[in-house]
Every structure is written in structure tokens, then in C-alpha cells.
Amino acid sequence: GGEMAEVAERTLWWQDRRDDLLEVAEEGAAYVYDAPTLQQKVDDVRSIDALDRVFYAMKANSHPDVLRLFEKSGIGFECVSPGEVERIVELFPDIDRERILFTPNFAPRDEYAFGFEQAGFLTLDNLHPLEAWPELFADKEVIVRLDPGRGRGHHKYVRTAGNQSKFGVAPNELDRLSELVEAAGARVVGLHAHVGSGIRTADTWSENALFLASLRDRFPELRLLNLGGGMGVPERPGQRALDVAEVSERLAKFKAAQPDFELWLEPGRYLVAQAGVLLARVTQTKQKGDINYVGLETGMNSLIRPALYGAYHEIVNLSRLDEPMTMTAEIVGPICETGDVLGHARRLPATEEGDVILVGTAGAYGRAMSSQYNLRQPAREVLLK
């Protein structure tokens, strides 16, 4: 039906690789990532000519094979914890440290010292580190994250600017920032803004650039603007994709007007979301009252986004792609919570035990946010070359 057509338009790769996927699913629940799609996404971001550097926000998906592919493509990595930095350094011992950007948030003192040792660049999110540990910053180059005041994104939990958000230095703290920077002997070489996640409005990044550049007079050594991540992908049927060409045009215009700054971007979701699917076999089916349930071998322990954000992921019966949709069901997992639902009121063909269900657009913040709740191991991960 129409629903299938829209799904297929967005992520064709899994239809072409259906036999491979069915084979993978025989061994149990799995996240499967498609290498050519990952490469395509890097190429998409690289098509934005105005960008000088791209850092992959590895929190979205830190599977070693995914990281290897991105490393080969030449982009850098945005890391938010010592664990993330260590993973990069272990996988790529010879990597140019300028490809590692460390962005801790409310982290303890030690992590800043670690960051200066291990990463090429460090982003400062609060005044506290400068106030409390100025000795760490003497003669150091830093990037400062500012709060432009207005957040964007797919859910309030992922809007990262404005009064309700814990992130960034507010514009009314800029005088104090300058004092602290001077007292510590630090050098602000970059400014950063990241306003949220899952954004499909093309003017977001050029607006960030304009906001940051408007503060240039306060920072004599300013040479780079990090415009953040947040590039969204369509999730629900009928949603429009982010217009990357328009993002590119707007940034080109900015760059033409203000050529003195390097422009950086740090996308996570955009690079991995559509390259990943979650596969799980049907364990049981049930009808209770008016409601049909299709039970899967894994649920919120593998993918918490529906429970946490009400996020929508397309759901397809991969074993019966060509059969007519005859039932409406709740797609649930085996976890002991009523919220263990991957999809509400979804249309499916007549579905039976053993069928393989595909949960789409699951490459970002899927396995990365999984848990062992109920002592059930989350789905394993497989990269298809």
C-alpha cells in the first residue's frame, strides 16, 4: 500500500538486501548497518562546500566497524566522554589528534586534563571549569559553547538551548567569560552552538553561524565556528527530508560574507540513522479485547527511543513484504513494562511466530542507548559491506 511506498522511498537499501537480512535474523535480534549507505551519508555532508571540517558525533553509534568506515573517509570524531576518546585512540592509534574534538558536559576536573592531553580540541560548556580550575587552561586554546537562546529538535529532551537547557554559556555571561578567560590565560579560538537534535529546518546552521559571528569582536583570536550537529532525517511517513542543498547554499552565502572563519559541523544522527535497521523475530501473538499484539524477541532494551521520546520508527514484516496489510497491532517486546512498545497501531500483514520484523531508521541512538534491563542482552550489531 501507500505506506510501504513511502517507507521504500526513504530507505531502499534494506529491500535490496532482504535475503541477507533474513539470514542475519536467523541468529537472533540484530542491528544491521549498510556500509554503502553510511558512505553515501558522509558524501552528502561533504557536499556542503562551505564546511572546513566535519566531526562525527560518535554518541549516535560507536560500533567499531562504523567508526572504521568514517575514519577512512577522513572525517573527525566528536567525543563526549573519556570512553569515547579512548575508543578512537585504541582503534586508530596513529590518528591525527586534530581529528578528535572533546566536548564534555558537567564533567569532573580530571576529564579536562585528559581532554587536553588526548584530543586536538576541547569545547568548554560552562564557566565553572575556568572559575574553579583556571590552572588547567593557561595558554590553552579552547572552543566555547554558547547558548543562542532558542532550541530546536524532535522532542523537548533533545532541545539544547534556551532557559530550560543545561547547555552552553548564556549571552549575558559573556563579560564574565572574558574576565575568566583572561585571568586563566586561555585563548578562545572557536565558538560553538548546538541547538538540538532531529532538526529538518535548513536555516538552523547558518543561523548558528550568524549568531556566533556576531560576537567576534569579543574574541580577538577567533578562527573557527562549530555550528553543531542536529541534522534530522524523516521518520514518520510523509515527513520531508532535510534539504542538504539548501543548508549548503545558506552556509555558502555566510562564508562569502564572512570568509575569515573555518566552519565546522558535528552531525551524529544524519550519518547513521538511515543506514541502520533493527531486526527481531516474532515470539508470540495475542489478541486481548480489541487489541492485537505482536511480540518480538527484543524491545526497549534494544531500542528505547519510542518509550523515551515517543519516537516513531517504521515497522515492516520483512518475511511478508508482498502480502496485503490485514491487521493493526501493537508491536511489543519481552520487557516487563507497559511502555515496552516499539510501535503503536501499526499495519501489518497477517503476522506469525518466527516472522522477521524490521524496525527502520534505527542506526542512530539505537544500540548506543540500549541496556541490559531485565538482564536481556540487547540486539547484536552487524555491518553489511
Ligand code: LLP
Ligand atoms: N553535538 C552536540 C554538542 C550534541 O550534544 C549532539 C547530540 C550532537 C552534536 C549530535 O546531534 P545529532 O546530529 O545526532 O542530532 N538520543 C536522542 C538524541 C540526543 C542527541 C544528543 N546530543 C535521540 O535518540 O533522538
